[in-house]
Amino acid sequence: MDKLFPKLPLDQWVETLVRYLWKQAGGGFDLIKMFISGWVDFLAFLFMGLPDWAMILVFSLLAWLLSKRSVAIFTFIGLSLVSNLGYWANTMQTLALVLTAALISIILGIPTGIMCARKKAVRDVVMPVLDFMQTMPAFVYLIPAIFFFGIGEVPGVIASVIFAMPPTIRLTNLGIRQVPVELVEAADSFGSTAAQKLLKVQLPLAKPTIMAGVNQCIMLSLSMVVIASMIGAKGLGADVYRAVTQIKIGKGFEAGLAIVILAIMLDRVTQHIGNHKKNKGERV
């Protein structure tokens, strides 16, 4: 059999493609890298600009505004513990990384999701790509990420984006397509333009579903930080990775706990953003 059908040189094709891309758009990749690392550094700087206790208050207050009191209390206690254990700087670094990845995923994912909802042709192309992105082991696209962006936080962000964007696209598409047909007909029957229909009817009604996508996106980004630390991204992931390689159970637990606290905090806040607005609407 080996002789009859020689092995397809798929590996070589992929490498050739990656090299070709690099040759054609190397400058572009540099630009992206500069932009992303600049943004992550800016966020990290922002988060560490004030003393720990002041930032803990700011975050708790934000949690209260965006969500509810119990989440604010959890944020306060959780972040105080993180600060006390000495993981403050790395937690903020991770937060900057996660928020950057989530932001890029949302900026790219929501419009893509909208296009999927509107055109079946787009959907037919995008959906298999999403399946591919989600099932291909994350480690695999770390390799081209390193190739294009070197080591450090930027390939980590890119890998997180690839991993975390699919649910945003899927749930945006789903949310818009789940808007009842009659409401879409009502919007059309009064002579709405496509943009008016989208902004005044479809997106507001799809918001809870889209927010669920955003929540998923942030959670998946967070789950990527440990993997990203393998290619030199700073933050809590690096602490965990170090603890694993050195078999330091206690340190590993501390760093892991900090990730869990961050995760719960982000999850509760984003879960409530959508509901919060809805409740406000009902009270009018």
Place this chain on the structure above:
Amino acid sequence: MIKIQVKNLTKIFGSKPDKAIQLLQEGGSKKQILQETGLTVGVNQASFAVNTGEVFVIMGLSGSGKSTLVRLLNRLIEPTRGSIEIDGEDVATMSKEQLREVRRKKLSMVFQRFALFPHRTVLENVEYGLEIQGLLKDERQEKAKQALALVGLSGWESSMPDQLSGGMQQRVGLARALANNPDVLLMDEAFSALDPLIRKDMQDELLELQSSMQKTIIFITHDLDEALKIGDRIALMKDGKIVQIGTPEEILTNPANEYVEKFVEDVDMSKVLNAEHVMKRPETITLDKGPRVALQLMRDSGVSSLYVVDKRKTLLGIVTAEAVSQAKAEGLTLQEVTETNVPTVRPDTRLHDLFDLIAFSALPLAVVNEGNRLLGVVVRGAVLGGLAGRVKVKQEPPSEQSLERVNLVG
């Protein structure tokens, strides 16, 4: 004046409809086309005209294509063939921009399940059509409030739709459609989701609003009673085809085919027929005649009372056989024994409303017009005959002159 002229409007669901169209033109049925081409016929060559200010009801059972038809009119569903002319402009062929303009200015739609935007307040819902036209907030709120007042929902502006009952939600739907001040209202089973009592109220209110607004209304329903009540004319659909168009009376009394006949056989005739349809030719006498003539007339025509009229048939009163006998015995004039307190009804009084009157009146009911001119008489037997559906009405709408043609069978 014709407002909407629909010609050969056809909708085939599925791609490559040419073969199906050809089959339809050759008279193929919906079932046959599904078998031969695998395509579904939504609407089959519908043609009709709706006049300005008319309530045109499209009626049929579910699956008859009526909801598809109404969506073809504002192109929520794209027609496969045919034309829809509104004020002479063909909606079917106009550009997207023109269509949007027509939808904004001329056509508004009311939906079966209300289709209110759940994230907007009642006022914001009603404002929607004006908002997308770019009206300033003050102006559109003003108009929206007027529309809400029209449907009796002032004071509910800041409520959310899900806080309202079904009937109130549909009022919001109606107000939303009226806020644009459209010429044409498309109402797709607008009251079908409401419970019967509320539905009746809404029908009455729609008729009341219509009497002052004079919109052109296309009303879809599967409920025959509703169609008969609010429709000036009714189109009956089956398998995507319009099988009969006519006034409620025409549909009931001259069903075009077995299908229509079956559809209308259970109808409550008392809500459809008027005094006009069951009245008989009255036996009359003028005051210059004496009691003897009166008695002779009664004997000849086999009745026990005569209506007293003047030369121009104005109703003056009634004389009964006993009164005339008394007059003859005591030498009184006819005028002196005339009973002037006569129960009267108008020709357009519904049969339904005659029951009480006739049950508690010893005398028959006189049917008079606005000028108190005697047109006919309603006796108990005729009311019962009408209920049994034994009335034949000619195609022309009944008028004073059509009295002779109203023929009571049995």
